[in-house]
Amino acid sequence: xxxxxxxxxxxxxxxxxxxxxxxxxxxxxxxxxxxxxxxxxxxxxxxxxxxxxxxxxxxxxxxxxxxxxxxxxxxxxxxxxxxxxxxxxxxxxxxxxxxxxxxxxxxxxxx
Amino acid sequence: xxxxxxxxxxxxxxxxxxxxxxxxxxxxxxxxxxxxxxxxxxxxxxxxxxxxxxxxxxxxxxxxxxxxxxxxxxxxxxxxxxxxxxxxxxxxxxxxxxxxxxxxxxxxxxxxxx
Numbered sequence: 001x002x003x004x005x006x007x008x009x010x011x012x013x014x015x016x017x018x019x020x021x022x023x024x025x026x027x028x029x030x031x032x033x034x035x036x037x038x039x040x041x042x043x044x045x046x047x048x049x050x051x052x053x054x055x056x057x058x059x060x061x062x063x064x065x066x067x068x069x070x071x072x073x074x075x076x077x078x079x080x081x082x083x084x085x086x087x088x089x090x091x092x093x094x095x096x097x098x099x100x101x102x103x104x105x106x107x108x109x110x111x
Numbered sequence: 112x113x114x115x116x117x118x119x120x121x122x123x124x125x126x127x128x129x130x131x132x133x134x135x136x137x138x139x140x141x142x143x144x145x146x147x148x149x150x151x152x153x154x155x156x157x158x159x160x161x162x163x164x165x166x167x168x169x170x171x172x173x174x175x176x177x178x179x180x181x182x183x184x185x186x187x188x189x190x191x192x193x194x195x196x197x198x199x200x201x202x203x204x205x206x207x208x209x210x211x212x213x214x215x216x217x218x219x220x221x222x223x224x225x
Contacts, residue, residue: 033214035216040219040221041219042216042217042218043214044216045213045215048213098159098167099214100155101153101154103151103152104153
């Protein structure tokens with residue numbers, strides 16, 4: 001089983017709708033990173049969360065880390081075609097200088 | 112200005128061949144990584160170098176040999192390519208910092224072994 005589980009694996013929403021992607025860890029997270037990947041391109045850093053209960057927003061994207069630091073959610077408000085892509089959560093296990101990633105969530109925005 | 116660049120972007124080769132992928136970062140970072148993303152989009156770390164020293168080797172077959180001539184470069188050489196090596200390989204870099212492991216990724220190299 002994966003250390004990080006993302007749900008859903010695939011998501012299709014109508015443009016303008018809100019959506020949420022979840023990332024669940026079997027272990028305590030020292031740091032949780034959200035990345036976005038467009039087809040044929042590398043990963044683009046979105047946000048990093050470190051403290052339990054922390055919430056960050058950038059434009060229409062909000063990410064939260066729960067108090068126990070084992071689950072994070074990424075929420076997009078009023079989705080747009082530019083939001084389409086694969087969203088990956090990555091976890092820092094602390095001191096290992098590496099990230100482990102979830103399997104990704106493929107987001108499609110229908111006009 | 113490209114922060115992390117990889118060459119080539121696409122690589123098609125036959126089984127048994129030896130190939131290299133190059134990576135360069137101009138961010139002044141001291142840590143570089145190689146990741147493999149398989150057909151199911153799982154992204155897994157392969158290697159990590161800090162100041163030209165190998166610090167992570169995630170049970171990768173020894174047909175894969177990373178080389179870091181300097182802090183700004185981390186190349187990946189693959190010997191005796193196999194069908195299962197087909198994947199997208201991403202290079203990344205970061206600045207070793209206890210507070211954050213935010214990594215910057217290259218555009219990826221799509222390797223197809225036939």
